[in-house]
Each structure stands twice: as structure tokens, then as C-alpha cells.
Amino acid sequence: MASKQSGSSPNTFYEVVLCGPHEMIHGLLAGLSIGAGHEAMIVFGHERGISDRSLREKLSEILHPGAHQCQVILDNVTRALLGRKAKRVSAETGVSIVSDRKISSAEFKFSYLAYAPRYAAEISTLLDELPEGVRLVSHKHQENIDPSAKGAEGYTPVHDYEAKGSGEIRGRFDLVLDAHAEFDRHPLIEIEDIELELV
CATH class of the missing domain: 3.30.70 (Alpha-Beta Plaits)
Incomplete structure (x- = not known):
């Protein structure tokens, strides 16, 4: 971009x-x-x-x-x-x-909620492949697995798998801008506005 x-x-x-x-x-x-x-x-x-x-x-x-x-x-x-x-x-x-x-730098906060391991893996890949010049800050990730709920998703709000997390992306402006757009394209990631650190 x-x-x-x-x-x-x-x-x-x-x-x-x-x-x-x-x-x-x-x-x-x-x-x-x-x-x-x-x-x-x-x-x-x-x-x-x-x-x-x-x-x-x-x-x-x-x-x-x-x-x-x-x-x-x-x-x-x-x-x-x-x-x-x-x-x-x-x-x-x-x-x-x-x-x-x-x-001097830019940052934005994000959160996610996934109900299948493959979607959680997609998000994990995004976070693992951040370019040099951008870093992941204050990342929290939690997985809940409940085999007894398998097959009941269509009838109750309970899921057999749930991964949720939040964090912050921080770094050089142009790279943070790219990451912000890429995260925004993922349907399970919620992003906040980019904040600028000015000098």
C-alpha cells in the first residue's frame, strides 16, 4: 500500500x-x-x-x-x-x-473471536508474519475447548471450540497502515482507529 x-x-x-x-x-x-x-x-x-x-x-x-x-x-x-x-x-x-x-510511530488495537481452529490459525499466521518494523504488543490469547458442545452450535450459543484474543500493533507508520488494512479484511478481527505518536 x-x-x-x-x-x-x-x-x-x-x-x-x-x-x-x-x-x-x-x-x-x-x-x-x-x-x-x-x-x-x-x-x-x-x-x-x-x-x-x-x-x-x-x-x-x-x-x-x-x-x-x-x-x-x-x-x-x-x-x-x-x-x-x-x-x-x-x-x-x-x-x-x-x-x-x-x-515517530503509529499503533492500533485489535481483538478477535474465532469458533474454529482453522480461523484461529489464520489469525495466528497474520500475527506471526508481521514485517520488520512492526511489533505485536500486549497480546492476549485464550482457547476454550468443550467436546461436549460439539454438534450443538446450531441450537445454543455454546461452541466446542473458541479462540479469542486482543493486542496492539505498533511501529513505523506505513507498515502499521498496511497491517491495519490487512487486519480489517479478515472478517473475525475487529480493529480500532490508528493512533499517531507525534513529536
């Missing part, structure tokens, strides 16, 4: 908050990266399940009611391009940079 990047520190990402209409910001960032010949990573928080809780609290102090703010995650090259043209962009479009902070 993460786009290829060029330049120094390609794995550095920033949360940039822009004030202006979302559609205009979409077009502005796309045009900026295309014009520079850069294959950018541009992630709009509201489209990819990225929490903006602390952002809302911060912006309520500095933005007037009704202002349109847009949380965008940018790679370092795109962020630098935007920064260099910020004054011109603001003068010509009215879009302005409200906040610009480096992301």
Missing part, C-alpha cells in the same frame, strides 16, 4: 493539517507530486481510519467555527514540496498549513 519514495529518510512521515476544502486539498497534493515527478505517499486520515482525537482538541483552540480542516499524512519529500510552496498556495487557493508534526 505504501508508495515508493525518493530522497533522504524515505521512511519518515508527517501529519500535516491543512485548512481548506477537502476536494481542493486532494487536487493540490496530487498536482504537487505529479508536477515534481515524485511518487508520493498521501494518506487522508478520515479515509483510512486514522484517529484525529488530539487533533480536534488542538484545532478547536486556533480555528474559527466552521473552518474546514483536513488531516493528511505525507512522506518527507511531499511535505518538503508543500512547505516550499506554502505561501503561494495560500495566496492562490486559500489553503493553509495549520499544523506540521513528525510521526
Whole structure:
């Protein structure tokens, strides 16, 4: 999911908050990266399940009611391009940079409940195959086996096998974003929004 990047520190990402209409910001960032010949990573928080809780609290102090703010995650090259043209962009479009902070890490919580060993094995494989740069934190896993309940699942809420667990995925932003999407595709895994650690 993460786009290829060029330049120094390609794995550095920033949360940039822009004030202006979302559609205009979409077009502005796309045009900026295309014009520079850069294959950018541009992630709009509201489209990819990225929490903006602390952002809302911060912006309520500095933005007037009704202002349109847009949380965008940018790679370092795109962020630098935007920064260099910020004054011109603001003068010509009215879009302005409200906040610009480096992301030190990202994380999200998840939980799961499976009623068959093969589904539990699928989830276990997902957790075992996390890439370098991402780690599993506070993982809890519990299995309950009740042979006496076998065959009764269709009539009662009791199951002969149950595996449930929860945990947290933490690490580099782009890798956590990929894991978040992959976990979301599994029907038995529930995920929470991605939280950003900013510096």
C-alpha cells in the first residue's frame, strides 16, 4: 500500500493539517507530486481510519467555527514540496498549513473471536508474519475447548471450540497502515482507529 519514495529518510512521515476544502486539498497534493515527478505517499486520515482525537482538541483552540480542516499524512519529500510552496498556495487557493508534526510511530488495537481452529490459525499466521518494523504488543490469547458442545452450535450459543484474543500493533507508520488494512479484511478481527505518536 505504501508508495515508493525518493530522497533522504524515505521512511519518515508527517501529519500535516491543512485548512481548506477537502476536494481542493486532494487536487493540490496530487498536482504537487505529479508536477515534481515524485511518487508520493498521501494518506487522508478520515479515509483510512486514522484517529484525529488530539487533533480536534488542538484545532478547536486556533480555528474559527466552521473552518474546514483536513488531516493528511505525507512522506518527507511531499511535505518538503508543500512547505516550499506554502505561501503561494495560500495566496492562490486559500489553503493553509495549520499544523506540521513528525510521526515517530503509529499503533492500533485489535481483538478477535474465532469458533474454529482453522480461523484461529489464520489469525495466528497474520500475527506471526508481521514485517520488520512492526511489533505485536500486549497480546492476549485464550482457547476454550468443550467436546461436549460439539454438534450443538446450531441450537445454543455454546461452541466446542473458541479462540479469542486482543493486542496492539505498533511501529513505523506505513507498515502499521498496511497491517491495519490487512487486519480489517479478515472478517473475525475487529480493529480500532490508528493512533499517531507525534513529536
